[in-house]
Amino acid sequence: xxxxxxxxxEPGKVTRWVILGxxxxxxxxxxxxxxxxxxxDGLGGGYTTGHWTGLFDPANARVYRDLFQSIGNSFILAxxxxxxxxxxxxxxxxLVHIQFPRLKRVLEFICIVPITVPAIxxxxxxxxxxxxxxxxxxxxxxxxxxxxGITVLPYAYxxxxxxxxxxxxxxxxxxxxxxxxxxxxxxxxxxxxxxRRGVLAAAFISVxxxxxxxxxxxxxxxxxxxxxxxxxxxxxxxxxxxxxLLALAFAFCLLLLIGRLGRDRRNRSSL
Amino acid sequence: MTVANAPVLLSDAGTPSRRRSVGLxxxxxxxxxxxxxxxxxxxxxxxxxxxxxxxxxxxxxxxxIVGTFDPxxxxxxxxxxxxxxxxxxxxxxxxxxxxxxxxxTRAEGTLRSVVDSAASVLAQFGxxxxxxxxxxxxxxxxxxxxxxxxxxxxxxxxGGPWIYQVPGLLPVYVYFQVPLMIITxxxxxEGLKSQWAEANAxxxxxxxxxxxxxxxxxxxxxxxxxxxxxxxxxxxxxxTAAALISQGSQIVPLQIRSALVSETVLGRExxxxxxxxxxxxxxxxxxxxxxxxxxxxxxxQK
Numbered sequence: 001x002x003x004x005x006x007x008x009x010e011p012g013k014v015t016r017w018v019i020l021g022x023x024x025x026x027x028x029x030x031x032x033x034x035x036x037x038x039x040x041d042g043l044g045g046g047y048t049t050g051h052w053t054g055l056f057d058p059a060n061a062r063v064y065r066d067l068f069q070s071i072g073n074s075f076i077l078a079x080x081x082x083x084x085x086x087x088x089x090x091x092x093x094x095l096v097h098i099q100f101p102r103l104k105r106v107l108e109f110i111c112i113v114p115i116t117v118p119a120i121x122x123x124x125x126x127x128x129x130x131x132x133x134x135x136x137x138x139x140x141x142x143x144x145x146x147x148x149g150i151t152v153l154p155y156a157y158x159x160x161x162x163x164x165x166x167x168x169x170x171x172x173x174x175x176x177x178x179x180x181x182x183x184x185x186x187x188x189x190x191x192x193x194x195x196r197r198g199v200l201a202a203a204f205i206s207v208x209x210x211x212x213x214x215x216x217x218x219x220x221x222x223x224x225x226x227x228x229x230x231x232x233x234x235x236x237x238x239x240x241x242x243x244x245l246l247a248l249a250f251a252f253c254l255l256l257l258i259g260r261l262g263r264d265r266r267n268r269s270s271l
Numbered sequence: 272m273t274v275a276n277a278p279v280l281l282s283d284a285g286t287p288s289r290r291r292s293v294g295l296x297x298x299x300x301x302x303x304x305x306x307x308x309x310x311x312x313x314x315x316x317x318x319x320x321x322x323x324x325x326x327x328x329x330x331x332x333x334x335x336i337v338g339t340f341d342p343x344x345x346x347x348x349x350x351x352x353x354x355x356x357x358x359x360x361x362x363x364x365x366x367x368x369x370x371x372x373x374x375x376t377r378a379e380g381t382l383r384s385v386v387d388s389a390a391s392v393l394a395q396f397g398x399x400x401x402x403x404x405x406x407x408x409x410x411x412x413x414x415x416x417x418x419x420x421x422x423x424x425x426x427x428x429x430g431g432p433w434i435y436q437v438p439g440l441l442p443v444y445v446y447f448q449v450p451l452m453i454i455t456x457x458x459x460x461e462g463l464k465s466q467w468a469e470a471n472a473x474x475x476x477x478x479x480x481x482x483x484x485x486x487x488x489x490x491x492x493x494x495x496x497x498x499x500x501x502x503x504x505x506x507x508x509x510x511t512a513a514a515l516i517s518q519g520s521q522i523v524p525l526q527i528r529s530a531l532v533s534e535t536v537l538g539r540e541x542x543x544x545x546x547x548x549x550x551x552x553x554x555x556x557x558x559x560x561x562x563x564x565x566x567x568x569x570x571x572q573k
Contacts, residue, residue, distance in 0.1 A: 004431030009375075009463065009465060009468040009481070009486075010375035010376065011371060011372055011375070012373045015372065016372045016373075016375075016376075019368050019369060019371070019372035019566075020369065020372050020373075023365060023368070023369050023449070027389075027446070027449075029391070029408060029414075029415065030404035030407070030408045030446065031404060032405065032414070033404065033406075033407040033408035033413060033414035033415065034404045035406045036407070037407035038557030049294065058328070060567075066485050086331055088304050089298065089304065089305050091303075091304075092301060092303070092304035093302070095297070095300045095301065096301075099297050099300075100297075103301075110312070113312060113316075114312065115503075115558065116551075116554050116555060116558045117312075117316050117319075117501075117551065117554070118508075118509075118550070118554065119507075119509065120507060120509040120524040120527055120528075120547075120550070121316075121319050121320075121507070121527075121547040121550050121551055121554075122315050122316065123314030123319075123531070124318070124319040124320060124322065124527065124531065124540075124543045124544055125314065125316055125319030125320075125322070125547075125549040126311075126315045127313065127531070128318055129310065129311065129314055129315050129318070129539070129551070139276055139405060146307075146310075146311050147311060148283055149307070149311065150308075155311075155395075155430045160568075165333075176339075178572075183544065195338045198274075207394050208391075208392070208395075209395065209396060212395070212396030212397065212398055212400075213398075214398045214399050214509070214510035214513070214514075215398075215509045215510055215513075218510075218513065219532070226398060226399045226400075229399055230399055230401070230513075230514055231402070233403060233514075237403075237406075240403055242405055243401045244399075244400035244404065245488055247400060248392060248397070248400055251392045251396050252388055252389060253481065255387070255388035255389075255391045255392055256385070256388045259387055259388055259457050260384070260518060261382040261478065
């Protein structure tokens with residue numbers, strides 16, 4: 001019995017694995033059911049790999065064209081959203097951190113507002129805004145990324161801010177400046193390499209959020225992965241199940257990667 | 272994070288006059304973000320909560336606001352409340368248990384990193400996909416449904432296909448509430464210091480006194496704060512409900528959907544505004560309480 005267990009602060013081995021086992025089972029069952037469903041041969045019973053192999057059959061290319069196009073849309077949206085995070089949010093956060101420490105609280109407040117103003121509320125006001133956006137920029141799918149940039153603010157902010165707080169940004173940039181570096185050099189060669197982990201984490205989590213987004217796309221009548229899934233689900237639920245599994249697995253891998261990034265940082269700082 | 276102190280901080284930022292000329296260029300650097308947030312966050316939010324006060328042709332009215340007190344609309348608020356409350360309580364208790372079970376495992380270990388990543392995915396990005404998973408599990412042809420019927424002769428839909436109605440939201444919502452609890456509550460539980468347990472033991476305390484006199488009082492604000500966050504999360508979630516319930520609008524987000532997409536009744540967009548206002552009032556109150564509790568928690572984490 002370890003010291004912590006004896007003091008009562010930590011659970012014993014049996015307690016731990018009973019809790020994790022029971023809750024884990026509850027969480028695994030729906031995923032297993034989804035996998036099982038994707039192999040079902042119609043409603044009559046029996047199994048087939050046809051739904052998986054059929055996806056890559058050129059004969060079905062037309063059937064799934066809409067779905068694949070929507071997946072393409074989601075990736076375009078993810079890329080533009082990441083660009084917004086990197087080009088608009090990141091420079092602002094660095095600037096505020098170095099030059100306007102008093103505005104830090106304001107920036108933090110702005111970045112967590114989207115938690116209080118959920119997508120379903122925001123979309124009510126986004127509808128008239130997008131009426132104007134479409135008139136100015138046209139109706140292509142990428143404009144939706146402006147809304148997604150707001151949706152990802154809390155996540156991206158948290159990822160970058162934790163990195164900013166862990167690095168002596170002010171000292172580093174002053175050191176660079178006093179050695180004669182210009183602001184661009186400081187940003188590119190000193191700050192960004194030091195903030196790489198936070199920036200990468202912010203980018204990955206933004207991609208995960210955008211790939212899972214349904215509310216805004218659906219109510220503004222745009223097509224992305226999630227709205228296409230719902231539509232496909234009505235005619236071909238097996239394909240919807242397959243793509244749900246793939247999307248969940250993809251997001252899981254992205255988040256594992258983010259965790260790995262954070263862990264590297266901890267290991268390095270402890271050396 | 273209160274709305275009231277934001278403008279104060281802004282006006283504080285005025286620097287002494289000799290620095291002002293140098294500073295002007297720096298302020299320009301803030302404009303892209305400021306403009307972006309203004310157009311895509313501030314204006315939509317203001318529009319969302321204000322359209323409820325206008326009619327279709329732009330004149331001021333209280334009709335839409337009064338309309339939200341209509342018994343049928345009020346009933347959807349009640350449904351939203353109880354779905355959120357029930358799933359928040361179940362999610363918070365189960366999530367806290369999982370956090371407790373993970374105490375003492377290595378923070379860098381495989382178990383924790385897998386649980387963390389899975390929890391983030393399920394808590395934040397599931398939406399439509401979780402609805403599918405539950406249809407595959409306890410839908411009319413679902414794995415568990417079929418198994419229960421063939422092995423035990425139990426028909427879980429004897430009383431009607433409840434999975435496509437409000438009760439069907441409960442298991443799916445719990446499925447993303449528990450992971451959110453794990454993410455938000457774990458840091459608080461890890462903040463418990465081993466010295467407190469040692470002090471308790473030295474002074475002759477037992478495990479029981481450690482939890483009842485030290486750990487639970489310290490964790491209480493954080494637990495209740497997380498509970499509120501879970502409530503807000505369920506209250507504002509739309510994707511899962513939209514994927515599961517295609518007919519009718521039994522909870523507030525679905526009511527907003529029908530107001531927004533309705534083509535038969537004109538002027539419903541303004542009704543959507545009134546509903547959005549109602550939701551935001553609830554969200555602001557809940558999130559304000561959350562932040563108050565959160566700042567109480569951080570006192571112990573220093």
